[in-house]
Amino acid sequence: MKKIFNLALGIVTSIGGFVEVGSISTAAQAGSEFGFSLLWAIAIASLFLAALAEMAGRIAAVGKRSMAAAVRERFGFHFQVIPLGAELIIDVLLLTAELGGAAIAVKMLTEIGFQWWILPIGLAVWLVIWLGNFSVIEDGVGLLGMVTLSFVVSAWRLHPQVASLAHGFIPTIPHHDLTRYAFLSVSIVGATVSPYLLNFYASGALEEKWTEQDLWVNRLTAYLGMGFGSTVAMGCLVTAAIVLGPQHIKVDSYEEAARMFVPVFGRWAVTLFALSLGIGCFGAAVEITLNAGYVLGQAFGWTWGIDKPRREVSRFVTALSVVLLLAVLIALSGWDPLQVTLISVALTVVIMPIIVLPFLVLMNEEEYVKGHTSGPIGNGLLAVLTILGAIMALIVIPLEIFGG
Amino acid sequence: MPTVQLDRLLGREVHTANNRRLGRLEEFRAERRGSDYVVTEYVIGAAGLAERLGLGLRLILGLHRPSGYIVRWDQLDLRNPDRLRLSCSVTELQQR
Amino acid sequence: MDVVREVLDKPVVDRNGREMGRADGIVLAIGDGQPPRLEAILIGPVVLGRRLHPSIGRLVGALERWLGLGANRPVRVEFGDIEMIGQKVKVRLAVGDTGADEVERRLRRWVIRLPGSR
Numbered sequence: 249m250k251k252i253f254n255l256a257l258g259i260v261t262s263i264g265g266f267v268e269v270g271s272i273s274t275a276a277q278a279g280s281e282f283g284f285s286l287l288w289a290i291a292i293a294s295l296f297l298a299a300l301a302e303m304a305g306r307i308a309a310v311g312k313r314s315m316a317a318a319v320r321e322r323f324g325f326h327f328q329v330i331p332l333g334a335e336l337i338i339d340v341l342l343l344t345a346e347l348g349g350a351a352i353a354v355k356m357l358t359e360i361g362f363q364w365w366i367l368p369i370g371l372a373v374w375l376v377i378w379l380g381n382f383s384v385i386e387d388g389v390g391l392l393g394m395v396t397l398s399f400v401v402s403a404w405r406l407h408p409q410v411a412s413l414a415h416g417f418i419p420t421i422p423h424h425d426l427t428r429y430a431f432l433s434v435s436i437v438g439a440t441v442s443p444y445l446l447n448f449y450a451s452g453a454l455e456e457k458w459t460e461q462d463l464w465v466n467r468l469t470a471y472l473g474m475g476f477g478s479t480v481a482m483g484c485l486v487t488a489a490i491v492l493g494p495q496h497i498k499v500d501s502y503e504e505a506a507r508m509f510v511p512v513f514g515r516w517a518v519t520l521f522a523l524s525l526g527i528g529c530f531g532a533a534v535e536i537t538l539n540a541g542y543v544l545g546q547a548f549g550w551t552w553g554i555d556k557p558r559r560e561v562s563r564f565v566t567a568l569s570v571v572l573l574l575a576v577l578i579a580l581s582g583w584d585p586l587q588v589t590l591i592s593v594a595l596t597v598v599i600m601p602i603i604v605l606p607f608l609v610l611m612n613e614e615e616y617v618k619g620h621t622s623g624p625i626g627n628g629l630l631a632v633l634t635i636l637g638a639i640m641a642l643i644v645i646p647l648e649i650f651g652g
Numbered sequence: 653m654p655t656v657q658l659d660r661l662l663g664r665e666v667h668t669a670n671n672r673r674l675g676r677l678e679e680f681r682a683e684r685r686g687s688d689y690v691v692t693e694y695v696i697g698a699a700g701l702a703e704r705l706g707l708g709l710r711l712i713l714g715l716h717r718p719s720g721y722i723v724r725w726d727q728l729d730l731r732n733p734d735r736l737r738l739s740c741s742v743t744e745l746q747q748r
Numbered sequence: 749m750d751v752v753r754e755v756l757d758k759p760v761v762d763r764n765g766r767e768m769g770r771a772d773g774i775v776l777a778i779g780d781g782q783p784p785r786l787e788a789i790l791i792g793p794v795v796l797g798r799r800l801h802p803s804i805g806r807l808v809g810a811l812e813r814w815l816g817l818g819a820n821r822p823v824r825v826e827f828g829d830i831e832m833i834g835q836k837v838k839v840r841l842a843v844g845d846t847g848a849d850e851v852e853r854r855l856r857r858w859v860i861r862l863p864g865s866r
Contacts, residue, residue, distance in 0.1 A: 551766065566855050
């Protein structure tokens, strides 16, 4: 019974951190510019993420290693430097964007300039990590993140035509602006499949001491959790499509995006949007910061973990604090969070093949997954994903230049 | 006794006695003898980096058999890491 | 035993199971007419830097010296002190005896000053 409860909690808490600055901005833009026709991108990206997360969870539960540890041990430091370095750069940028997103959300609620909020929010992120433990953080972030269900409620209340919705799940060539369409579909993938999510998921599995008996929990949490989270992103896209699309509102700022809630939520529109954006970004900021500590600690063999007394994990704590500080400093420079988001999303897509490739090897090695190796279907899927990832990596930069 | 760090040798080109390229030094096989671990064999791979990328990738690329040689410890001269030479002829080597 | 696959880059733990780091490097002793012997495991960022490029190793070394570290680094664990090599390399010593925890201990002096460091 307790297992079921924890499983449900695990699925629900996957929302927190799933819907953050990248997912919201790409979904809002996709909806306002192309109606429902990019729903398939969110669906496929979420499936992709769920599949990779499940694999990362499997390696953690069976092989007792996180992704960072597994890559270091299987491929050596020489190889790992590249994905590790890239992931850290992206994490800093993404963290900067999340801090910015949360600050803008608070600004929408208080009318006080967003730059004033960067430091307090950064401090709040640090305090949550300093004082919390894994379950409190995960559950807290997840439960608060339920406010993002506003997007689902809104989409529901707007009564979208089921036929048109269904059509959106089939990839089609748009009538206008092919480069912009392609750019947004690739960006959605980059916003959804953030590399930090995979190592964070695996580290969580290790913090919660999953074993081979928990593999079914792993599968359900990965697929249902990511699925649940993706409905929120889809809700955002649908709402934007119905409310902002007809008015030809191009989403250039979060304030503009907030208008999508007006028809359903009236005078609560800005409040709810701000809460959803703010809590989603805050949760993601906590996870990204924590993950920076995980990745470095695991790659270099330090003692790590947020369930340990802080004095025993001094390097871990120092590392994540430095990363957070760096992001706070960059955010304070006033760089537009939406811009930073787009850059981190594009960079994510560029390194995607290097992130996926190790899975192809690890999922076939007994040392890391024992008997639970990937069958031919799993390997085929991974191969396809790697190739797709490589194609996307090649086209994303030109697309950003011409369609961004 | 002179020492060398493993990473100085790992991935280096190994040449035959008449300076032809044999492959890259990819693995060191060691055995416990008493209280010591001694290196008994070296694995020289012709495919290089792809070897470490492993089974999954090789299956996809269609390279099934690992290629290269197994070299006994006394068949390889390690004294100059920048110029690893076989101290025997290629015909004496065991194929993988 | 395949040294690169089974020892290099693996986590190293002391006799109490405490993390000492990872096997960042391995030292081989080469003798005439004898098979090379695995002499020691090296732990430390200097070794990692060297693996990427000798100049990076020198840079990291200079950084360590500037920070007041560097006296007993990189940490060296003789193969004779290794108890077992499995998923992790288990060492017969206690981490405090090796200097592998130097950075951790130094940072701990700061971390402890913050309230709530449990």
